[in-house]
Amino acid sequence: MSFRTTLTRGCVASLVALMLTAPLAATEPSAEGTKLAFLVGKVVTMDDQDRVINNAVVLVEGHQIVGIGKAKSTPIPDGYRVVERKNLWLVPGMVDCHDHIAGGLGDLNDMVYLTNPGLRTVDTLVPENANIKRARAGGVTTVLLIPGSGTNMSGFGTICRLAGDSVEEMVVKETGSLKIAQAGNPERYWYGVGRTFMNYNTRQTLEAAQTYHETWEAFEKGETTEKPDMNPIYEGFRGLFRRDFVVSVHTQGYQVLMTTVLMLAKEFNLRTVLDHCTFDAWKVAPVVLKDPSIYTINGPRQFQFDRTQRKMMGNAARWWQGGVQKLGINTDAPVVPQEELSFQAAMACYYGWKPYEALKGVTRVPAEALMVDDVIGTIEVGKDAEFVLWTGDPLDPRSACEMTIIRGKIAYDASERREF
Amino acid sequence: MQSSIKDSTLNSMQFRAVIVMIAVLVLPAVALAGSPAKLALTGARIITVSGDDIRNGTVLIENGKITAVGRDVSVPYDAMEVDCSGKVLFPGMIDPHSARGLDVANESRDVTPYVDVYDAIDPSRVYFEESLRRGVTSVHVMVSNNCVVGGKSRVVRPIGRTPDDMTVRAEVGLKLSTSPKGGYDRMLQLQSLRSTFSELDHYLERVAERRYEEKLKEDDKPLTVGPEEARKRGKELVRDEDLDDTHRALDGLRKGRLSAWIHAGSAMDVRPAVDIATKQGFLDDSVFVIGVDTVRAIGELKAAKRPIVVPVDMVRRNRDPITGDVTEEFVPAALHAAGLTFALQPSPNSSMAERFLNYQAARCVRHGIPRRVALKSITLNPANMLGLGDQLGSIEVGKIANIVVFSADPLDFNAKIEQVFIDGILAYERSRDPRIQDLLPKPKVEALAPTEESTEEGAKSESEGDADGKKSEAKSSETPPKGDGTPNAPAGGGSGQ
Known part of the structure; x- marks a missing residue:
């Protein structure tokens, strides 16, 4: 498989650059299909001004959004196919930072060692599988495919859009993340391990990778003339220590999440995305706030019965109350089906969070968290055309997803065939 | 006014x-x-x-x-x-020895001096809150007894958001056990302990040899001696940073940087505990963590003159196998009679008065121990055992x-x-x-x-x-x-x- 060999040669960076910048000729539809005008009832842009435009038009050319405006004042140029759905909402496609369904489920965990540096999920992608089709019929357009939490370090994640017949078409960013499971599953490894050993061991692996990176960096800067050996196990970590991509961490509960922040964000200075963040982890909010680059992605469990206070706690609401605003929602699909991401956000609101912030928490916030907000996450000119037409507020369980547009192409149209 | x-x-x-x-x-x-x-x-x-x-x-x-x-x-x-x-x-008051702030009491591996309770202390544990409510202001968080050599302990206060906030002193001691860990018998337990330290000797020799050669290289001198001699000469050159985590911790016992908290759960485990501590040179920096049965070896304990962490139960019950009669012995009283200093522990059982250290001390007074000794056993004695007698x-x-x-x-x-x-x-x-x-x-x-x-x-x-x-x-x-x-x-x- 040529893609794999390319990767193992360490040409990841150039490949990613290609993915991000150059529209791939192969994926481009025919010329007339590339120009689409969406006449809709409401556009929730999620931009910096939080603009919501009623009775609007969104113009798409190729894979990009080229115009947004009020329908009255924005003429549709010639050559555009008009999709007129004036009763629908146009909302950015949802992004999930924690997904396992874009790949083969049998490849979830390679539990060889307690930390497995060097593994990557891009090797497990299964384009156009049944779960992907359901996911985009639920308005999810981009996911971070990560390995499971059976071990403390289970491999590198891949950010992929949920459309495309090949790995190349799907990949948005590779490497997308390093997956670490701080605790709460890897305990079952072999005879069982506790947190003193797990954290010691994880730190050892990261230190080895960091030393590798620093040795190479010294060589590249000309500080040494001795060329270090190339080690494919640690090569992938270089971008991690450069903060080119994030560490996405399975972490929950007070002590575990606290350790994630202290060890990964503080000690190793990694750009950290906290996943799950459940149980009483929200109590760590003041520690999390000390590093403004941390993103907190809550779920799939949206509430907790706090035994010390004898109260029901809405997790997301408590994080928000604690001042954490870089807050999103995930599914851990297939733990919760990928197409129910909007429902997870709705549950967060049921337990006390704010609907608009929750919608942002499944669109713009995760895009920022994964460092792909330059291409997706909002409805803005210049960004990829990745959005969804809904019959109403996506967080309202009565609303249905009518159409999903991924990279300028209609990837799902309920009027042709409704998925569910 | x-x-x-x-x-x-x-x-x-x-x-x-x-x-x-x-x-x-x-x-x-x-x-x-x-x-x-x-x-x-x-x-x-x-x-x-x-x-x-x-x-x-x-x-x-x-x-x-x-x-x-x-x-x-x-x-x-x-x-x-x-x-x-x-x-x-x-x-x-001071809880002299507790694993209750950790996720698990012990790692499943037998020799883990490289790990640190820092990585598992959970500030949100109700245990810390309860400690505070009961007047405990310092807790020695240490792994429990189900090990051969356990991880590094630390003294914390029961307030603070992170282990860093809580820490009073890091790297206080290591737990060693001469009583067999789960799945081990005494032969394997003691063999593991012995080989841990003999391996340390070999390791230190290798490092010493390497250091001597490095020194010669630095000084631009040729190597003129055999490995045996190089190891001897290099011994002084070994620095802490030359050792890996495991051996730095074990060496810390010998150097007095870490104290040895040796668990001897029954009477027969005392002699090996004294032996290994004496042989490795850290008897003077060791504390014995005993079980109620251990008090039968009171003569050996007395000879060793080491401070003792008293088991939570405090009472040894001895049933006559023929008559069924039960006689009771109050462990701290026996220790006090032997002239030993000791520290009391609170019970983890939240429905017992024994969860209060001051109640535990009151029991000592009931059994004839002088008031001043009883009060010291929940304050100054554990402070001294932790090397914090000048602060706590x-x-x-x-x-x-x-x-x-x-x-x-x-x-x-x-x-x-x-x-x-x-x-x-x-x-x-x-x-x-x-x-x-x-x-x-x-x-x-x-x-x-x-x-x-x-x-x-x-x-x-x-x-x-x-x-x-x-x-x-x-x-x-x-x-x-x-x-x-x-x-x-x-x-x-x-x-x-």
């Missing part, structure tokens, strides 16, 4: 108490405000533990440290005063201001822990403890203040009147005890769980 300065003192103290209570109970670790610059606890009976009791004395605290103790201490004008008249000040364990000038305010003598069955100061911070206040609201006298705000007053005024009158508080407490003590009937129940028995 009740000057306005005093009132503002109380109010600011209350405010701090609210902060810390929220910190401990609601959000387990809101950043603790720094302690007030100067604080004077006045008018109390002071049990210093290190010396004689002081009646109607004052403790002056500056920046978290005790700067004056005595009857004639003048309170500086800028010190905040806390009126403790009628109360008893006692040093913050007594109310003395220069020590950390960890002070418990009791309503009566600590060994009194009905004494209540009213306030706890840690590093001079009011970390706990009984009247503000939401978990024991049902046990506290109901605030009689309406009766005291029939007219409408501002909330601030209301809060003041609530705790300003010590006399009123006492009166209503006296009333409530007339009513029959509630629930499990534990009379000494400041933490509220079952309601704390």
Whole structure:
């Protein structure tokens, strides 16, 4: 498989650059299909001004959004196919930072060692599988495919859009993340391990990778003339220590999440995305706030019965109350089906969070968290055309997803065939 | 007497108490405000533990440290005063040895000196909150006994958001066990212990040899001696940073950087414990963690002269196999008779009075141990065992201001822990403890203040009147005890769980 060999040669960076910048000729539809005008009832842009435009038009050319405006004042140029759905909402496609369904489920965990540096999920992608089709019929357009939490370090994640017949078409960013499971599953490894050993061991692996990176960096800067050996196990970590991509961490509960922040964000200075963040982890909010680059992605469990206070706690609401605003929602699909991401956000609101912030928490916030907000996450000119037409507020369980547009192409149209 | 300065003192103290209570109970670790610059606890009976009791004395605290103790201490004008008249000040108690702040008591691997409890301390554990409520101001968090060599321990205070906030001293000691860990028999246990240290010797020799060669290289000298000689000469050149985590920790035992907490769970485990500690040169820096049965080896314990962590049960029951008669032996009494120092542990069982260290000390007095010894066994003795005798364990000038305010003598069955100061911070206040609201006298705000007053005024009158508080407490003590009937129940028995 040529893609794999390319990767193992360490040409990841150039490949990613290609993915991000150059529209791939192969994926481009025919010329007339590339120009689409969406006449809709409401556009929730999620931009910096939080603009919501009623009775609007969104113009798409190729894979990009080229115009947004009020329908009255924005003429549709010639050559555009008009999709007129004036009763629908146009909302950015949802992004999930924690997904396992874009790949083969049998490849979830390679539990060889307690930390497995060097593994990557891009090797497990299964384009156009049944779960992907359901996911985009639920308005999810981009996911971070990560390995499971059976071990403390289970491999590198891949950010992929949920459309495309090949790995190349799907990949948005590779490497997308390093997956670490701080605790709460890897305990079952072999005879069982506790947190003193797990954290010691994880730190050892990261230190080895960091030393590798620093040795190479010294060589590249000309500080040494001795060329270090190339080690494919640690090569992938270089971008991690450069903060080119994030560490996405399975972490929950007070002590575990606290350790994630202290060890990964503080000690190793990694750009950290906290996943799950459940149980009483929200109590760590003041520690999390000390590093403004941390993103907190809550779920799939949206509430907790706090035994010390004898109260029901809405997790997301408590994080928000604690001042954490870089807050999103995930599914851990297939733990919760990928197409129910909007429902997870709705549950967060049921337990006390704010609907608009929750919608942002499944669109713009995760895009920022994964460092792909330059291409997706909002409805803005210049960004990829990745959005969804809904019959109403996506967080309202009565609303249905009518159409999903991924990279300028209609990837799902309920009027042709409704998925569910 | 009740000057306005005093009132503002109380109010600011209350405010701090609210902060810390929220910190401990609601959000387990809101950043603790720094302690007030100067604080004077006045008018109390002071049990210093290190010396004689002081009646109607004052403790002056500056920046978290005790700067004056005595009857004639003048309170500086800028010190905040806390009126403790009628109360008893006692040093913050010390839990000498506990794994209850960790996720698991032990790792499954046998020799793990490289791990550190830092990585598993959970500040949100109810255990820490309960410790604070019971007047424990320092906890030695250490792995439990199911190991050959366990990880590095640390002394923490039961307040703070992260282990860093909590830490009093890191890398205090290592747990070793001569009693077999789960799945091991004694032969394998002792063989593992021995080979751990013989492997350390080999490792250190290899490092010494390498260091000697490095030194020669640095000095541009040729290697002229054999490996045997190089190892000898290189020994002095070995630095701590040359060792890996495992061997640095083990070597730390020999060098006295870490103390050895050796678990000898039964009588037959004492001799191997003494042997290995003597042979490896750390007997003088070791503490024995014993079981009730271990006291049968009292002669060996006496000869070793090591301080001892007393098992929670404290009583050895011996059943005659023929008659079925049970005889009981009180372990601390035997240790005291042998001239050994010891530290008591609180019971983890939340429904037993034994969960209070001061109750454990009272039991010692019942069994004939002098009061002063009993009090030391929950304060100064564990402080000395931890190498923190100069900072913790007594109310003395220069020590950390960890002070418990009791309503009566600590060994009194009905004494209540009213306030706890840690590093001079009011970390706990009984009247503000939401978990024991049902046990506290109901605030009689309406009766005291029939007219409408501002909330601030209301809060003041609530705790300003010590006399009123006492009166209503006296009333409530007339009513029959509630629930499990534990009379000494400041933490509220079952309601704390």
